[in-house]
Amino acid sequence: MATRIAINGAAGRMGQRLVALGSEDNDLDVVACFEHAGHTKFGQDAGSVAGIGELGIRLAEETSAQYDAIIDFSVPAGAHAAVERAVHAKAALVMATTGLEEEHQAKIREAANVIPVVWAPSMSTTVNLTMKLCEIAAEALKDIPGGADVEVLERHHRFKEDSPSGTALRFGELIAYKMGITNHVHGREGRPGARPHNEIAYHAIRTGDNPGEHTIIFGLLGETIEMTVRASNRDCYASGALQAAKFAAGKKPGLYNMNDVLGL
Numbered sequence: 001m002a003t004r005i006a007i008n009g010a011a012g013r014m015g016q017r018l019v020a021l022g023s024e025d026n027d028l029d030v031v032a033c034f035e036h037a038g039h040t041k042f043g044q045d046a047g048s049v050a051g052i053g054e055l056g057i058r059l060a061e062e063t064s065a066q067y068d069a070i071i072d073f074s075v076p077a078g079a080h081a082a083v084e085r086a087v088h089a090k091a092a093l094v095m096a097t098t099g100l101e102e103e104h105q106a107k108i109r110e111a112a113n114v115i116p117v118v119w120a121p122s123m124s125t126t127v128n129l130t131m132k133l134c135e136i137a138a139e140a141l142k143d144i145p146g147g148a149d150v151e152v153l154e155r156h157h158r159f160k161e162d163s164p165s166g167t168a169l170r171f172g173e174l175i176a177y178k179m180g181i182t183n184h185v186h187g188r189e190g191r192p193g194a195r196p197h198n199e200i201a202y203h204a205i206r207t208g209d210n211p212g213e214h215t216i217i218f219g220l221l222g223e224t225i226e227m228t229v230r231a232s233n234r235d236c237y238a239s240g241a242l243q244a245a246k247f248a249a250g251k252k253p254g255l256y257n258m259n260d261v262l263g264l
């Protein structure tokens with residue numbers, strides 16, 4: 001039987017790709033498309049807004065449809081609403097929104113006691129694989145003579161509201177844990193002095209319509225390794241989230257990540 005999904009933030013850049021790809025997938029049934037009532041397309045057909053023709057589902061704040069999973073790509077307040085909807089419906093939750101405050105994060109962890117939750121700052125297969133590769137590099141380089149300096153560069157479209165990206169922060173968190181680094185800094189200016197080793201620096205670039213790019217630099221004395229992972233469009237995130245919804249629907253309550261979904 002197909003997994004019935006609801007999409008939260010369905011008129012957004014990601015929401016539209018979820019509507020489009022979700023509707024094409026025979027193992028999924030898109031049954032609800034939630035949007036903020038203030039959105040200019042609120043009340044319109046979600047399929048038409050996504051450019052795939054009428055789907056028969058309006059962008060709304062409520063639904064009478066039953067769903068097995070809700071996928072959230074929205075904003076912090078929308079993510080909060082998605083958690084409440086998922087718990088109320090006893091549905092699985094796929095949480096993709098980034099830039100969440102601690103209070104929202106606590107709410108997600110609490111929800112995972114009663115429903116299955118897949119929570120990841122990137123639903124892309126190659127991003128999650130690159131995280132694994134960076135963990136291997138961090139482990140190998142943590143005690144290298146002369147030290148390895150880690151910097152995380154990310155590039156995104158001009159419309160992105162949070163900085164640095166949730167993915168950049170996760171890269172830093174995973175590497176810091178492996179290398180015992182405790183200091184995280186955001187950009188540099190003035191005369192901060194010689195770079196300490198106990199530091200990861202993040203640099204967020206915002207230009208044009210870039211759908212997302214991350215470069216992780218391990219700089220040694222005499223040689224450098226850089227790993228770059230780059231999206232050419234948003235479908236890598238959308239298809240990962242749809243895969244996560246299929247994975248989570250019907251699972252026992254708990255917090256899952258994309259490694260669980262992808263078997264990494």
Ligand SMILES: NC(=O)C1=CN([C@@H]2O[C@H](COP(=O)(O)OP(=O)(O)OC[C@H]3O[C@@H](n4cnc5c(N)ncnc54)[C@H](O)[C@@H]3O)[C@@H](O)[C@H]2O)C=CC1
Nearest residue numbers: 009011012013014036073074078096097098121122123237
């Ligand atoms: N985990 C991942 O793989 C990825 C995560 N993201 C994250 O997803 C989020 C959304 O990204 P975009 O689609 O580019 O943003 P967007 O701004 O295009 O879309 C967000 C949508 O959420 C809607 N919204 C606002 N309040 C809402 C509410 N209370 N209930 C329901 N919908 C509401 C907005 O009206 C808008 O249509 C961002 O936090 C972004 O960082 C984006 C791409 C990949």
Ligand SMILES: O=C(O)C1=N[C@H](C(=O)O)C[C@H](O)C1
Nearest residue numbers: 098121122160165166167212
């Ligand atoms: O806002 C985006 O576009 C993206 N946001 C996510 C993040 O903040 O990590 C994931 C992806 O890089 C695209």
